Structure formats: C-alpha cells, structure tokens
Amino acid sequence: MSDTGEQKRESNELSPAQRLEPPNSRLINAGIVTIHDMETLRACVAYENANQQRVRILRQFKQQADDICSTD
Numbered sequence: 613m614s615d616t617g618e619q620k621r622e623s624n625e626l627s628p629a630q631r632l633e634p635p636n637s638r639l640i641n642a643g644i645v646t647i648h649d650m651e652t653l654r655a656c657v658a659y660e661n662a663n664q665q666r667v668r669i670l671r672q673f674k675q676q677a678d679d680i681c682s683t684d
Contacts, residue, residue: 628659632669644672653677 631643647653657673660666 628656631656632660632664640669641672644669644676647676648680650677650680653680 626643626646631647632640634640634643644656647656653673653676657670660669660673
C-alpha cells in the first residue's frame with residue numbers, strides 16, 4: 613500500500629455510511645484516518661452534517677483535512 617494511487621482506490625472503497633455508522637468508535641476513527649483524498653473527505657463531511665452532526669467526528673474530519681493538505 614505504498615503507492616498513492618492504491619491508497620486512494622482503497623480509501624474510496626467505503627461509502628460515507630460505512631465509515632460513519634459502525635457499532636464502535638474505534639472503527640469510525642479507522643474509517644476517518646484511512647481517508648487520503650479531499651473528495652472522499654467532503655462526501656463524509658456532507659454525510660455527517662446531513663445525519664448525526666457529531667462535533668467530535670467533524671473535528672476529526674478537520675484534522676484529517678489538515679493532514680491531507682500538508683502532504684500535497
């Protein structure tokens with residue numbers, strides 16, 4: 613998984629619902645940190661805003677966005 617294209621493909625394999633609706637918070641955290649592109653991140657933020665609006669999750673998205681931007 614050292615190839616950036618492979619990481620992006622794997623990142624896009626999960627839908628926002630799959631990332632944000634698992635039964636425990638560790639799986640949600642794992643779903644967030646495996647996002648490597650802004651398109652997927654935006655889709656997940658939109659899903660979260662439309663559904664549960666959890667501040668903790670939205671903060672994690674902000675941190676992930678900062679991480680993505682710093683690596684570009």
